[in-house]
Amino acid sequence: MNDSFRLIPSIEQIRQRPAFRPLEAAYGQAAVIDAIRGEAQAIRDHLAAGRTTGDIAEAIERGAKRRLEADLRPSLVRVINATGVIVHTNLGRAPLARAAVDRVAALAAGYTNLEYDLDAGHRGRRDVHAERAICRLTGADAAVVVNNNAAATLLVLAALAAGREVIVSRGELVEIGGGFRVPDVMTQSGAMLREVGTTNRTRAADYAAAIGDRTALILRVHPSNFRIEGFTERPAVADLVAIGRRFGVPVVEDLGSGLLAATTAAAALRDEPDAAASLKAGVTAVMFSGDKLLGGPQAGLIAGTAEVLSHVRRHPLMRALRADKMTYAALEATLDEVAAGRATTTVPVMRMLSTSREEIGRRADLLAEHLSATGLHVMVVDGESAVGGGSAPGAHLPTRLVAITAPAERLEAALRHQTPPLIARIDDGRVVIDLRTVEPDMDATVADLVGAAAATLFP
Numbered sequence: 001m002n003d004s005f006r007l008i009p010s011i012e013q014i015r016q017r018p019a020f021r022p023l024e025a026a027y028g029q030a031a032v033i034d035a036i037r038g039e040a041q042a043i044r045d046h047l048a049a050g051r052t053t054g055d056i057a058e059a060i061e062r063g064a065k066r067r068l069e070a071d072l073r074p075s076l077v078r079v080i081n082a083t084g085v086i087v088h089t090n091l092g093r094a095p096l097a098r099a100a101v102d103r104v105a106a107l108a109a110g111y112t113n114l115e116y117d118l119d120a121g122h123r124g125r126r127d128v129h130a131e132r133a134i135c136r137l138t139g140a141d142a143a144v145v146v147n148n149n150a151a152a153t154l155l156v157l158a159a160l161a162a163g164r165e166v167i168v169s170r171g172e173l174v175e176i177g178g179g180f181r182v183p184d185v186m187t188q189s190g191a192m193l194r195e196v197g198t199t200n201r202t203r204a205a206d207y208a209a210a211i212g213d214r215t216a217l218i219l220r221v222h223p224s225n226f227r228i229e230g231f232t233e234r235p236a237v238a239d240l241v242a243i244g245r246r247f248g249v250p251v252v253e254d255l256g257s258g259l260l261a262a263t264t265a266a267a268a269l270r271d272e273p274d275a276a277a278s279l280k281a282g283v284t285a286v287m288f289s290g291d292k293l294l295g296g297p298q299a300g301l302i303a304g305t306a307e308v309l310s311h312v313r314r315h316p317l318m319r320a321l322r323a324d325k326m327t328y329a330a331l332e333a334t335l336d337e338v339a340a341g342r343a344t345t346t347v348p349v350m351r352m353l354s355t356s357r358e359e360i361g362r363r364a365d366l367l368a369e370h371l372s373a374t375g376l377h378v379m380v381v382d383g384e385s386a387v388g389g390g391s392a393p394g395a396h397l398p399t400r401l402v403a404i405t406a407p408a409e410r411l412e413a414a415l416r417h418q419t420p421p422l423i424a425r426i427d428d429g430r431v432v433i434d435l436r437t438v439e440p441d442m443d444a445t446v447a448d449l450v451g452a453a454a455a456t457l458f459p
Contacts, residue, residue, distance in 0.1 A: 008043060009057050011036050019061055027068050035071070039063035079421040080442060080449070084399060084434025086352045087389025091423060093291040093298065094389075095348045096330055100296065103333035104326050114325045127313055129328040133335035137260050138275040138286070140303035144312055145290070145331060146321040152287035152300030153182075153254050154189050159315040160250070160308065161216035162190035167249075169202035170195045171234065172221035182221060182254075191216065204235040204243055211247045217284075218244055220253040222273055237273075241282035250284035250308065257389070258294035258301070260338055269293065269353070269387075269395070275303060284308050290327075292389045295349030296334035297327045352436050353387070353397070361400035363435045363443055368402050370447045376454055377405040383427070385436045402433040404450070407457065414453035422449045 014020070014036050024032050039060045081091050096104075117124030127144045134143035146152050157166060166186060173182050173195065186193050194215070196206040207218055218240055237253070244251040259274045272293065275286045285304025290296040300321075302312060312318065323331075337343045343350045361380065368378045383401035404411065408426045415422040415431070424433050438446060 008040060009060070011040065014040070014057060014060050014064075017057065017061055019065070023065060023068060027072055031068060031072060032064070035064040035067040036060060038067055077420065079423050080446060081437040082422055082424045082433040082435070082446060084383070084385035084397075084401075084425070084436050085388035086349055086385065086397075086437055087292050087387060088437070089389055094295045096297065097295065097334055097337055097343075097347045099337055099346060100330040100333040103329045107329045108326050112325050114328070125313075126322060126328070127318070130332045130335065133332055133339065134301055134303050137335060137338060138303045139279050140275075140286075141306040142309035143301060143303040144309060144318070145323045145328065146300045146302070146318070147323055147327070148291075148298055149254070149256060149258075149287055149289040149300040150185055151321040152302045154185050155312055155315060155317050155321055156252055156285060156287060156302060156308075157186055157189035157191045157219070158317050159311040160252070164191065164216035165194040165212070165214045166191045166217055166219050167194045167196055167207055167210045167215060168219045168221065169197045169206075169234070171197060171199050171202055172219075172223060186219075201233040202235065203233060204239040207235070207240060208243050208247070211243075211249055215247070215249050218249055218251045220251065220283075222254060222256050237278055237281045237283060244284075245282070251282070252285045252287070252304070252308075253278050253283045255286050255288040256292070258288040258290060258292045260294060271395075275301075279303065285312075289389075290331050290334070293349065293353075293387075294334060294338075295343070295347040297330035299323055299327050299331055348439070352385075355436055357398040357400060360435050363440065364400040364402050364433075367433070367435065367443055367447055371402070371404070371450055374451050374454065375458075376450070379403045379405075381432075383432065383434065385434055397436070399434055399436050401427070402435070403427070403430045404432070405430055406454065410457055411453060414456050415449065418449045418453055420445075420449075422446060422453070 011033060015033065020032055042063060043056060043060060079091060081088055083091075087093050113124070114129070115124055115126045116122075130145050131143045134140065134145075146155055168182075168186075183193055192214075194210055196202060196210045220237065220240060237251075240251050243249075253273075255273055255275060255278065257272055259269060259272045260276065275288055278286050283304070285302060285308045287300060287302050288294070290299030290301055302309065334343075334347060337346050344354045345351055364380045368380045371378045379402075381401050381403050383399050385397040385399045387395050387397070408429055408431050411431045412424055412426055415424055424431050426432070433446065433450070435443065435446075
């Protein structure tokens with residue numbers, strides 16, 4: 001036997017080293033022992049290959065610590081979004097308002113009346129939570145919350161149109177993120193799709209001509225992730241409502257983005273429909289997201305008449321698609337901010353949408369000055385931010401970008417591997433940072449992260 005093998009301490013001897021006490025407290029005894037065993041075997045393999053090593057005990061200690069940190073690191077971590085895409089689907093969409101975070105923390109740490117009627121003293125219903133707030137802001141008679149907007153659309157169709165026809169324009173049969181398509185969602189609901197019109201032009205008369213004995217409802221889908229320009233035509237909501245009333249067919253609308261009136265004055269949202277306007281026009285029910293332009297948690301909101309919502313509540317899918325207490329907590333807190341008229345300053349998405357190019361420019365100048373002092377070649381240039389999340393396609397949000405001239409792909413990758421990861425983008429061969437999507441109190445952190453990443457490339 002190689003004499004070096006005899007120098008390898010036992011697992012228990014290694015475990016008794018002082019450095020392992022905090023590791024056991026953090027990761028647990030079993031995980032620490034597994035890490036020590038794995039690293040001891042790696043040392044044996046190293047020695048068997050004829051390679052020398054230094055102090056074996058110290059080498060095992062260092063390696064075991066690296067293994068623990070790598071193997072037990074959370075897969076979900078906070079990142080800094082410097083891409084300028086506000087509702088970034090890949091980065092978790094909307095960051096929550098402080099009021100929403102505080103409400104979640106307060107309720108998640110204990111029991112709640114999620115399904116308990118405090119007045120009656122017996123079991124209650126969870127689907128009543130957030131209803132009053134949604135109705136107050138949209139003008140709806142009733143509302144329910146499910147886990148996302150695709151679920152909201154699926155549930156409404158299943159409750160109102162299973163086994164019957166749903167009329168929808170060909171130009172509205174969109175594909176949403178992840179390859180999911182509206183026709184596929186409709187099929188899973190049990191409803192039968194009846195397409196009318198063409199990709200670019202659908203008239204009110206097309207809907208009227210398609211209505212028959214098997215028609216359950218007319219579905220209008222907001223094209224939130226694309227835009228068709230040129231030779232186009234699409235009936236107004238009021239025109240579809242008039243047709244529906246003439247034939248006794250309800251009209252429901254998938255709004256997608258979740259814009260509520262008066263939440264932001266951003267010009268980029270001028271073409272986005274809001275729930276209150278659709279309901280006021282006579283739409284029977286609307287479905288929209290909680291984590292897009294509303295700036296709340298992932299959720300699907302259904303608002304409309306009491307009769308329609310009663311069907312939705314009774315459907316078996318309601319239980320499968322229901323929201324949890326943390327979603328309700330964050331959603332109600334976000335809606336409270338909107339109702340109080342302070343959402344443009346307290347809800348991050350709405351604040352980012354409302355931030356001026358000039359304000360971002362001032363912050364960008366300071367960041368560029370700091371980075372230039374480290375030896376990096378930095379410029380502040382004009383650019384555009386994006387709403388993102390399948391909202392406001394083609395919208396333009398003028399911004400100012402901090403552009404760094406360096407090996408772009410290497411620097412961008414180095415930024416992603418910082419703690420916390422800094423997610424930037426590459427534009428015209430340079431790494432660019434858009435501070436629109438960075439909280440102002442994080443600007444100094446961004447400067448430090450860029451400096452640390454650059455130091456790994458240019459030591």
